[in-house]
Amino acid sequence: MQSYLQLNGVTKTFGDFTALQKVDLAIDKGEFVTFLGPSGSGKTTTLMIIAGFEKATCGDVLVEGRSLSGLAPHERNIGIVFQNYALFPHKTALENVYFPLQMRGVKHPVGLKNAADMLELVGLKGFGHRYPKELSGGQQQRVALARALVFEPSLLLLDEPLGALDKNLREQMQIEIKRIQRALGVTTIFVTHDQTEAMSMSDRIVVFEKGSIQQVATPLEVYHKPRTRFVAGFIGESNIIEATVVDPAARKATAEHIGEIEYAPSEFSLHKGTPVTLIIRPEHIRLSRDPKKGRHNARMKVETIVNYGDNALVIGRVGEQSMRVRVLGADVVIIKEGEDCHVSWTPDSVYMIAK
Amino acid sequence: MDRFLRLIGFLVIIFIAAPLVIVVPISFSNARSLQFPPPGYWLGYYQAYFSDTDWLRPTFNSILIATATTVLTMVLVVPATFALVRHRFYGKSVADLMMLMPLAVPHIVMAVGYYSFLGNLRLVHTHMGVVLAHACLSVPIAFLVLSANLKGFDRNLERAAQSLGASPVQTFIHVTLPILRPGLFISALFAFIQSFDETVVAIFISGRDAETLPRKMFDSIRQEADPVIAVISTLLFAAVLLALLTPLAWSSIRKRLRKRPPAAAFSGG
Numbered sequence: 001m002q003s004y005l006q007l008n009g010v011t012k013t014f015g016d017f018t019a020l021q022k023v024d025l026a027i028d029k030g031e032f033v034t035f036l037g038p039s040g041s042g043k044t045t046t047l048m049i050i051a052g053f054e055k056a057t058c059g060d061v062l063v064e065g066r067s068l069s070g071l072a073p074h075e076r077n078i079g080i081v082f083q084n085y086a087l088f089p090h091k092t093a094l095e096n097v098y099f100p101l102q103m104r105g106v107k108h109p110v111g112l113k114n115a116a117d118m119l120e121l122v123g124l125k126g127f128g129h130r131y132p133k134e135l136s137g138g139q140q141q142r143v144a145l146a147r148a149l150v151f152e153p154s155l156l157l158l159d160e161p162l163g164a165l166d167k168n169l170r171e172q173m174q175i176e177i178k179r180i181q182r183a184l185g186v187t188t189i190f191v192t193h194d195q196t197e198a199m200s201m202s203d204r205i206v207v208f209e210k211g212s213i214q215q216v217a218t219p220l221e222v223y224h225k226p227r228t229r230f231v232a233g234f235i236g237e238s239n240i241i242e243a244t245v246v247d248p249a250a251r252k253a254t255a256e257h258i259g260e261i262e263y264a265p266s267e268f269s270l271h272k273g274t275p276v277t278l279i280i281r282p283e284h285i286r287l288s289r290d291p292k293k294g295r296h297n298a299r300m301k302v303e304t305i306v307n308y309g310d311n312a313l314v315i316g317r318v319g320e321q322s323m324r325v326r327v328l329g330a331d332v333v334i335i336k337e338g339e340d341c342h343v344s345w346t347p348d349s350v351y352m353i354a355k
Numbered sequence: 356m357d358r359f360l361r362l363i364g365f366l367v368i369i370f371i372a373a374p375l376v377i378v379v380p381i382s383f384s385n386a387r388s389l390q391f392p393p394p395g396y397w398l399g400y401y402q403a404y405f406s407d408t409d410w411l412r413p414t415f416n417s418i419l420i421a422t423a424t425t426v427l428t429m430v431l432v433v434p435a436t437f438a439l440v441r442h443r444f445y446g447k448s449v450a451d452l453m454m455l456m457p458l459a460v461p462h463i464v465m466a467v468g469y470y471s472f473l474g475n476l477r478l479v480h481t482h483m484g485v486v487l488a489h490a491c492l493s494v495p496i497a498f499l500v501l502s503a504n505l506k507g508f509d510r511n512l513e514r515a516a517q518s519l520g521a522s523p524v525q526t527f528i529h530v531t532l533p534i535l536r537p538g539l540f541i542s543a544l545f546a547f548i549q550s551f552d553e554t555v556v557a558i559f560i561s562g563r564d565a566e567t568l569p570r571k572m573f574d575s576i577r578q579e580a581d582p583v584i585a586v587i588s589t590l591l592f593a594a595v596l597l598a599l600l601t602p603l604a605w606s607s608i609r610k611r612l613r614k615r616p617p618a619a620a621f622s623g624g
Contacts, residue, residue, distance in 0.1 A: 053514055073517040074526075086515035090533045099529070100519035151520065 002065055004029035004187055005050075005155060010059035012045055012211075019045045021212040022059070027189070027204075032181055034198040035191045037208030038234070043191050046208070047157050050189070052076050063154055074103075079148030079186075083160045085140045087132040093119065093143045094128030100151040118150040119143070122180060138169045145177065149184060156181070156188040162197060174201055195235045199223065207231050226353055229277060238279040239323055245274040251347070253278065257319030258298055262347035277353050282326040284349035287314060288342050289334060295344035300325075302339050318343065375592060382585035389580045404586045413571035414587075417551055420482055420567060424489040424550035425543050431490070432497040432542065439498075440505045458495045465492070466559040473560055480562025488556045493546035500545055504538030544598070 003026035012020040020042045027033050035043035048054040050061055052073035061068045068076055079100075087096050097115035106114070119128055122142040132140055141161060148156060158177070162170045178201055181188050192198055198205050199219045207214040207222065207230075215227040226232035232240065243253040243261060248270045251263050255278070263278055270276070291297040300323055302316040314325040314335065325343055335341050377391055382400060384393030404410050438444075439451055457465065469488045470479065478484035512534065516526040532539075554569040561567050568587065575581045 051514075051518060053517075072522075073514070074520050074522050076518075077520070078518060080515065080518040082511045082515060084509065084511060086509065086511040088512060088516075088530055088534070099516070099521075103520035103525060103529075147515075147519065 003027060004031075004064060006062040006065075007046070007050075008060045008062070010046065010049060010056045010061065012042075012049065012054065013057045019211050020049075020056075021210075023213055025206060025213065025216065027187060029187055030185045032178070032188045032190065032201060032203045034202040034205045035189060035208060036193070036195060036198040036205050036235075038193055041208040042211040043206075043208045044159060045211075047159055047189065047191050050155070051078055051080055051157055077151070077153050078155045078157060079151070079153035080157045080159065081141075081144045081148050081161045083163050085132075085144040085161075087140055087143055087147075089132055091131075092128060093124065093130050093132070093135065093139075096132070096143055097128075097146045097150050100147065104151060115146075115150055118146040121183070122146045123176070137165050138173060141165065141173060142176070145180065149180070149186065153186065156186045158188065158190045160191055160193070162192070162194075170197075177201065199235070207234065209234075223281075225351055226279070229353055232279050232353055237282050237324055237326075239282065239285070241278040241280070241321065243276055243278050245270045245272060245276055248272065248274075255321070257321035261296065261350060263350040263352055264348045266352040268352060279351050279353060280345055280349055282313065282324040284345055285323070285325045286344050287325050287327050287335060288344065291342050292344040295346055297342050297344045300341055300343045302335055302337055302341060305335070305337055316341075316343075378585045378588040378592070381582060382589040384582055384585070386582065389576075389582055389585060400582045400586045404583045404590075407583075410571065410583060410587075413566045413568045416482070416561075416565055417568040420485050420489060420565070421547045421550040423482070423486045424493055425547045427486060427490040428493040428497050428546040429539070429543055432494055432501060432546075433539070435494075436498055436501045436505055440502050454498050455495045457492050462492070462553075462555040466556045469556060470559045479560050480564055482565045485557060485561050485565050485567065486550075488560060489550040489553055492553060492556070493549045496549055497542040497546045500542040501535075501538055504535055504542075508535065 005025075005027040007023050007025040010020055010023040011018070023042070023046060035046060037043045045054060049056045050068070052068065052071060056069075087093075088099065091099065094112065094115055097118055098111050101111035101114060116128060119125065119142075122145055124139060124142050124146070127135065127139065127143075132143070135143065144161070161177075162173055165173060174197060177190075190197075190201060199222075202219055204216060205219055205222045206216050209230050215222055215231050217225070217227075222231060222235055226235065226238075229240065232238045241255050241258065241261070243255040245253045246260070251265065252260055253263060253276060254260050261278065263276075268276070286292065286295070287300075298318045300316040300318050302314055304315040306313040306315070310328070312327055314327060316323055316325070323343060380393055380396075381389060381391055383396045383398065384390060385395040385397045385399065386393055435454065439447065439454070465488070469484075473479045473484040473488065476484075478487065508531075512530055513526050516530040517523070521529060552569060553567075554573055557567045557570040558573060561570055572584050572587060576584055
């Protein structure tokens with residue numbers, strides 16, 4: 001089946017520097033996909049190539065099977081929300097939203113009506129006559145969103161649009177953007193370096209690092225089955241354990257400080273003696289005074305306890321292996337820094353990632 | 356301490372503003388030459404200015420030359436500024452330096468240069484000659500003003516316009532130009548004032564036919580110290596004041612007009 005948006009071997013080099021290395025990606029119609037990665041990982045470059053502001057050194061971008069490569073940005077019918085919103089300061093909110101319709105030759109009464117309807121959809125009814133500088137950050141964001149959607153673009157690109165907002169407003173806007181995107185069913189690419197944003201909003205996450213894609217998967221898959229060490233480290237916290245397979249049939253490996261450890265089923269082909277990297281998420285580990293029955297137990301010496309109120313991070317060592325355990329706030333009272341305790345987990349929370 | 360500083364600030368302002376203000380009463384004086392304080396007041400010198408072709412002709416010359424200079428300057432400076440601010444090319448830093456050169460070279464040196472250069476082209480004592488020379492002096496000033504504006508221009512605005520379906524030309528007309536309009540206006544105003552005000556080059560090359568107002572004033576003050584000079588200074592002063600205050604007044608009026616009854620209360624979010 002043909003995908004709605006397709007990137008085929010998109011590569012971008014600046015002189016000697018390779019910003020993007022053969023990026024292949026397929027996105028379905030109506031999907032909300034997040035490009036996640038640290039700054040300089042290539043996610044924004046990819047976005048700019050899709051929008052037409054950068055030219056790919058080689059490779060192609062296709063929408064519904066048609067190549068975009070010959071089209072200038074204004075011929076692509078792609079809506080973009082920029083990080084700083086890029087609202088036209090000399091136009092009112094309504095005129096900003098009307099602008100793309102004006103460029104498409106939609107005449108005044110109809111165009112202004114459509115623009116006003118779109119402002120209402122983003123929750124800004126009655127704000128049309130205000131200039132951008134008379135609006136709050138969140139309101140400017142909504143205007144930018146309305147402007148990028150009013151002409152029914154084939155694609156909506158959001159370039160770190162929530163970066164400039166404070167925490168509460170950001171959470172509110174995450175929900176808003178999701179609601180509007182669902183209501184219109186527009187295929188959306190959202191660029192961010194914030195993993196919680198990516199987790200909470202996306203149908204699928206594309207993790208970028210150093211100009212190439214590390215993993216494309218649903219938020220839960222990316223979290224629970226990170227394909228690479230980078231993904232495991234970038235999304236959530238992980239305890240990373242280097243081990244060697246001892247019995248592939250029984251899914252058993254041995255690690256230097258923990259000893260024998262059983263892991264969850266994995267798609268890798270393994271033999272006795274294969275070196276592997278295992279991860280355990282800190283919230284999948286339990287802390288107790290005594291060993292727990294039916295779980296894998298180890299003794300840990302507690303070094304630091306960081307309290308967050310509703311939960312706490314306990315950092316310690318099993319032998320020389322550093323361990324992080326996330327516990328509920330109430331549970332942390334059983335333990336003090338410098339003491340020994342038991343940590344335990346079940347085999348299905350031990351995931352294997354590619355070497 | 357705070358009061359003391361305020362007093363000093365006030366004195367400095369008076370020191371700077373006094374010569375500006377002093378010409379106003381002199382222009383209404385009935386003395387036969389420049390004299391302060393005036394012995395008595397009348398409007399005779401205003402009448403003299405507006406009825407004497409020896410004064411009106413240089414005034415029109417100056418307006419004509421300054422207008423032509425402004426047009427020529429902007430035609431040169433707008434594309435040059437876009438090129439120098441937005442693009443990298445071989446020899447850019449040299450080009451940058453050349454644009455600003457006329458600011459660094461003393462006017463008297465430029466004037467001597469123009470005198471012989473334009474002489475060879477038979478343009479001395481012509482309007483065209485003065486316009487060419489004045490444009491050279493206006494270019495760096497207009498360039499400085501406009502490039503500061505253009506550097507502060509958020510290019511995402513142009514990208515946004517293009518993503519919304521505006522062609523490069525439409526983007527320029529609907530977004531770039533309106534946002535840069537104040538910068539362009541001030542840049543042109545400075546070019547105009549530079550030419551209108553310029554004396555040294557005008558003395559060398561304007562001659563009788565293209566005689567400008569500052570040159571006429573200079574000649575007059577040397578020969579007879581005619582109080583008409585104070586009249587002209589006062590009128591110029593008033594014109595500048597008007598030019599500066601009009602936009603301020605306009606924007607505050609517009610703001611008041613746009614303020615609507617608080618039907619749509621400002622809900623946060």
